[in-house]
Amino acid sequence: MLRQQDCFLGDVHPDVLEDVRQRLRGVHGNALRARLADEPLYRRNGKYSHLRTPTKKELLIKAYCLKTFVWGWRVLAELDLSLLRKGASELRDYQLAAASEALKGGTLLVMPTALGKTFVAALVAAHLLATSPKKILFLTPTKPLAMQQAKRMRELLVVPQESVLVVTGEISPAKRAAQYASARIVCGTPQSVENDVLTRRLSLSEFSLIIFDEAHRAVGSYSYSFLGRQARESGALVLALTASPSSKPEKIREICGNLGIERIEIKTESDEDVRGYAQKIKLDWEFVELPPELLGLRDILREQLSECLQSLKKDGYLESADLRRINKRILLSLRPLLAKDIPKSYGSLSTLAKAMNFMHAIDLLESQGIAALYEFLTGLKQREEKTKAVLAILADHRYAKLVARTQTLKEGGFEHPKMRRMREIVGSAVHAGKSVIVFAHFRDSVSEIERQLNAEGLRVAQLVGRSGDGGMSQKEQHALLEKFRAKGFDVLVATSVAEEGLDIPSVDLVVFYEPVPSEIRLIQRRGRTGRAHAGSVIILVTKGTKDEAFLWISRAREKKMRETLQGLRGELSRKKQKGLEEFS
Known part of the structure; x- marks a missing residue:
């Protein structure tokens, strides 16, 4: 029988190679397992390209993985997807590969919003629900996000609808304790779950998998840090999801340390195996002069x-x-x-x-x-x-x-040149039948933008956070977003509350009224478009001001983040390999 370690040795014995060829003949089904003995093993834009004949070593790797999934010549764990609801979502090779890698140990999955981090989590959950009697815990920073992920799990997985539980601080502790017993999947906010763990209403040993959504929050005293340590002690598998961890190596190391991360999986829109699926997002910035x-x-x-x-x-x-x-x-x-x-x-x-x-x-x-x-x-x-x-x-x-x-x-009606240009951009987009989100940092600016766009005859609403005068409750936020989803208005003007933690519908155009200095916020705002179809982002910049500095800072930090992640990914891999060598 072929062993996993054989896949990483040198030349393959001719007898083994012949056995490989015989076992591969006639195999059909998944594209990655189709007649691999006779066809080249490279894909481009979803199709096989006849580039070259596979090497003996490559054939052996494929042979070992006959009933599994393979990507980038890595041997990947087998996935049991019997509980994945057929037709609920498109199965993409890079998602299967990421899910398979995640089964090998604590994983930080860095992937843009539109590429399907939640679906990867659902694949891992499907496998563990099918192979383990334990539950799944899906942690999110906010109640709206917990409800959104619970809805998604019900759509993607063949489990009783009532077995997917949403846990937030609005449910009494006694009621939560009673509901845990019948749940198969628990979606909740970390503060509520931490409280239940501390009061022993819940033990993380009941879970085979703990998913940390928006994992970049796992720093300092945030509840993710405590639950990450508890997850390691319980032996549960950890899958951490984020589109943007940080550009700072020390922060990413802190996230990995708090959550017990052993490997980092990174996917970007420019990766060859993703290009065929990723929607194009056109990013432009427009400069205005101070009068x-x-x-x-x-x-x-x-x-x-x-x-x-x-x-x-x-x-x-x-x-x-x-x-x-x-x-x-x-x-x-x-x-x-x-x-x-x-x-x-x-x-x-x-x-x-x-x-x-x-x-x-x-x-x-x-x-x-x-x-x-x-x-x-x-x-x-x-x-x-x-x-x-x-x-x-x-x-x-x-x-x-x-x-x-x-x-x-x-x-006298004098206004910042940004305001005039913003009206032109948004008005043109709406008249072309497009949906728009305008982000502004200050609430006063949000109100002024809403007023100006309404004066242009556009259908506009504003979304702001809960704190302070004029804040919105989560119920009000949810109702507003449902109306936006139903095309009840064309333009949503929002503060940073719309960057994460809410189920925001994808739009055609995102306008930044001002740049942000954070690579995390840049990625989050940009991720509000380009999901189901191509999208556009326009950033308004006042020339010769802090705006201009923030624009270049965020872009430089995003580039540095990718470089840092690749470096730490290699660092974790070397550390793990050294540990294996010392163990052997």
């Missing part, structure tokens, strides 16, 4: 910010007061330093707070527009409790000048 009216306002704000920085430098808390070298992160890092220096630093703490306000005002002016700046400036005066820093800003004669000029521009 003289806004440049004049910015000069006043920069003058005030510079005075604050000079004061902090004089007090010994900053090495440089150069506006080009100081960012929000540097200012935030001063807070703990100043807190340790009280009471000497009281004045500097107030100066720092003023600097943060001026920096925020500049960001709003450059990236958002007149309406956002006006709301911020007048909001300072309307605060019920005013800090020393705010009182100092209000007492400065330049504050009144800023408010007056901003109000005049606002009432």
